[in-house]
Amino acid sequence: MDANSRLTLAHEAARTGAELAMSGFRDDFTVESKESELDSVTEFDREVQRRLAGLLRENDGGATIVGEEELPDVDTRTTIPESGDAWIVDPIDGTNNFVVGNHVWGVAVSAVEGGDAVAAVNEFPSLGDTYAAGDDGATRNGEPCSVSDRTNPGTFTINPIFGLSPHHRRKLSEYVDVIAEEFGDSRRFGSSQFALSSVAAGELDAAVSGIRLAPWDTVGGVHLVRQAGGTVTDLDGEPWTPTSSGIIASNGEAHDELVAAFD
Numbered sequence: 241m242d243a244n245s246r247l248t249l250a251h252e253a254a255r256t257g258a259e260l261a262m263s264g265f266r267d268d269f270t271v272e273s274k275e276s277e278l279d280s281v282t283e284f285d286r287e288v289q290r291r292l293a294g295l296l297r298e299n300d301g302g303a304t305i306v307g308e309e310e311l312p313d314v315d316t317r318t319t320i321p322e323s324g325d326a327w328i329v330d331p332i333d334g335t336n337n338f339v340v341g342n343h344v345w346g347v348a349v350s351a352v353e354g355g356d357a358v359a360a361v362n363e364f365p366s367l368g369d370t371y372a373a374g375d376d377g378a379t380r381n382g383e384p385c386s387v388s389d390r391t392n393p394g395t396f397t398i399n400p401i402f403g404l405s406p407h408h409r410r411k412l413s414e415y416v417d418v419i420a421e422e423f424g425d426s427r428r429f430g431s432s433q434f435a436l437s438s439v440a441a442g443e444l445d446a447a448v449s450g451i452r453l454a455p456w457d458t459v460g461g462v463h464l465v466r467q468a469g470g471t472v473t474d475l476d477g478e479p480w481t482p483t484s485s486g487i488i489a490s491n492g493e494a495h496d497e498l499v500a501a502f503d
């Protein structure tokens with residue numbers, strides 16, 4: 241399957257998942273906790289992943305699928321294979337928002353070939369925004385988009401991505417302090433893919449994290465930022481990979497200052 245066909249299929253999958261999840265948004269549905277009370281999964285997370293795994297396999301026979309949810313009846317994995325092609329699915333990124341009726345959640349679908357992302361679609365149906373990238377730049381709602389052109393780090397709005405785990409709160413508060421002291425303003429949305437999509441479209445100047453994030457939370461968004469002209473590295477300033485233990489995704493205009501500020 242060529243890169244264009246992968247992007248088309250990623251769009252179809254994200255749209256299918258978004259429509260399915262929207263059908264339950266702000267309605268009654270089952271919510272369970274995974275590793276902690278703050279780590280939620282709903283019947284829609286599972287149903288969207290099930291549906292998308294079926295759709296991707298129908299169109300890309302034998303596809304390897306990396307997905308967030310573990311389903312007894314669907315063959316998916318939680319790590320990206322070192323070689324070969326794979327699809328990466330976050331059926332709902334921002335599940336805690338979805339649960340309380342907040343609009344910031346979306347369906348993330350990306351494709352990797354030999355470990356490199358080649359297509360990504362992040363669709364946020366309740367916001368009405370779809371961010372996408374193949375190998376020819378990034379788009380928001382079908383129109384080309386790019387990272388912000390802000391150059392003064394003192395004016396940067398930055399999203400520290402840390403989730404809700406109690407183990408990460410000290411580091412999160414350190415990052416929030418650094419942003420307040422050395423940069424402009426901070427935002428947190430409860431969706432890593434939303435943060436990265438926002439960097440890709442210039443809605444945020446950077447998104448940073450001092451922890452290792454899951455592939456379904458990052459790979460598509462990282463591809464979007466890079467295709468939108470931004471820079472994505474680990475905390476040492478080396479190109480980010482899915483095994484990096486931190487991330488700095490920015491418009492590239494003051495990336496060295498960001499690398500120097502966060503560890």
Ligand SMILES: O=P(O)(O)OC[C@H]1O[C@](O)(COP(=O)(O)O)[C@@H](O)[C@@H]1O
Pocket residue numbers: 308330332333334335336399400401402403404428429430431432433435453457
């Ligand atoms: O930017 P924030 O508010 O820390 O939110 C980031 C967190 O949100 C998520 O992307 C939400 O993911 P899920 O809803 O798929 O569990 C986390 O994986 C991530 O750690």
Ligand SMILES: [Mg+2]
Pocket residue numbers: 285308330331332333334335
């Ligand atoms: Mg999810």
